[in-house]
Amino acid sequence: MDRRMHLVGKVALVTGGASGMGCGFAEALLKAAAKVCIADINVETGVATESDLRQQYGHENVMFSKCNITSATEFEAVFKRTKEAFGGIDIVVNNAGIGGETDENWEQTVDVNMKGTLRGLRLAMYYLSVEHGGRGGCIVNVASMTGLNPNPLSPVYGCTKAGIIHATRCYVVSEAAKKSNIRLNVLCPAFVDTPMFRRLAAGDATQTIGGDQTAVTAFIERIGVLSTEEVSVALIDILTDETRNGLILRCAKKTGNVYSTLTVQDV
Numbered sequence: 001m002d003r004r005m006h007l008v009g010k011v012a013l014v015t016g017g018a019s020g021m022g023c024g025f026a027e028a029l030l031k032a033a034a035k036v037c038i039a040d041i042n043v044e045t046g047v048a049t050e051s052d053l054r055q056q057y058g059h060e061n062v063m064f065s066k067c068n069i070t071s072a073t074e075f076e077a078v079f080k081r082t083k084e085a086f087g088g089i090d091i092v093v094n095n096a097g098i099g100g101e102t103d104e105n106w107e108q109t110v111d112v113n114m115k116g117t118l119r120g121l122r123l124a125m126y127y128l129s130v131e132h133g134g135r136g137g138c139i140v141n142v143a144s145m146t147g148l149n150p151n152p153l154s155p156v157y158g159c160t161k162a163g164i165i166h167a168t169r170c171y172v173v174s175e176a177a178k179k180s181n182i183r184l185n186v187l188c189p190a191f192v193d194t195p196m197f198r199r200l201a202a203g204d205a206t207q208t209i210g211g212d213q214t215a216v217t218a219f220i221e222r223i224g225v226l227s228t229e230e231v232s233v234a235l236i237d238i239l240t241d242e243t244r245n246g247l248i249l250r251c252a253k254k255t256g257n258v259y260s261t262l263t264v265q266d267v
């Protein structure tokens with residue numbers, strides 16, 4: 001039996017889609033003939049990305065919606081607008097996230113990455129569920145390799161990513177996911193060449209603890225750096241292969257893409 005989900009005409013909502021990995025995901029989805037709403041806090045970049053993608057993939061297939069994922073009202077409004085504009089939602093990519101480890105910004109890292117992503121996950125479950133007028137589909141949460149393995153440079157960030165992995169794990173086994181045929185997977189990339197990564201590599205001391213740029217550079221060199229296109233290939237594989245459910249997909253330059261299960265042996 002063919003277990004490939006055709007993305008033609010499917011509707012995707014991608015948070016943090018104005019730049020970096022999210023923009024790469026949006027473009028990969030559009031290339032596969034899906035319709036995409038990019039939701040992002042940055043209006044200037046969001047409007048520019050929308051315009052660029054509309055020129056390449058058709059005005060009717062792309063929309064930008066301003067959304068700060070820490071705002072319940074704005075986030076809910078994006079789901080509503082996407083459903084109204086495109087007739088439903090099949091795919092949600094909870095990708096928006098930030099780094100920040102200083103006394104001033106670490107709590108914002110928790111608010112955006114943990115609370116914001118949980119909010120996106122809860123909304124996605126609601127809008128995809130059959131009992132609320134949805135039609136099932138696929139949710140991909142973007143965590144990080146750091147959510148699985150220790151990164152001594154960004155402990156708060158790593159902790160939020162571990163939380164995203166565990167939230168996904170809990171929803172995978174939920175009755176709601178089973179009843180509505182909602183697949184959930186988590187993407188754990190190592191370093192990817194995006195504006196966030198470039199700030200880190202250029203020595204932005206607010207992103208790490210310790211302030212030792214030599215250690216940051218050595219860490220990056222050891223791990224390697226993926227392109228956004230390489231991570232987008234991984235996303236499309238998760239979306240199109242309907243057997244992919246309840247999985248972690250680790251992506252790293254040197255080791256490639258490796259799937260493992262989200263659930264571990266039970267007691």
Ligand SMILES: NC(=O)C1=CN([C@@H]2O[C@H](COP(=O)(O)OP(=O)(O)OC[C@H]3O[C@@H](n4cnc5c(N)ncnc54)[C@H](O)[C@@H]3O)[C@@H](O)[C@H]2O)C=CC1
Nearest residue numbers: 016019020021041042068069096097144191192194195196
């Ligand atoms: N670049 C890397 O090396 C890696 C990044 N990640 C994760 O991938 C995701 C995307 O990261 P990048 O593309 O690298 O970052 P980026 O900074 O290049 O892009 C993130 C996008 O999210 C948006 N955003 C930030 N806060 C937001 C909020 N509160 N509400 C809505 N949108 C918001 C930004 O405006 C930006 O367009 C993040 O969750 C990040 O933690 C995971 C592993 C590696």
Ligand SMILES: CCCCCC(=O)CC\C=C/C=C/C=C/[C@@H](O)[C@@H](O)CCCC(=O)O
Nearest residue numbers: 099100144145146149150151154190191207
């Ligand atoms: C604000 C920070 C941005 C970080 C963006 C990421 O999410 C990048 C995550 C990338 C790599 C994580 C790698 C984890 C590696 C561990 O397996 C382990 O090898 C680290 C051990 C410590 C060390 O060798 O220095």
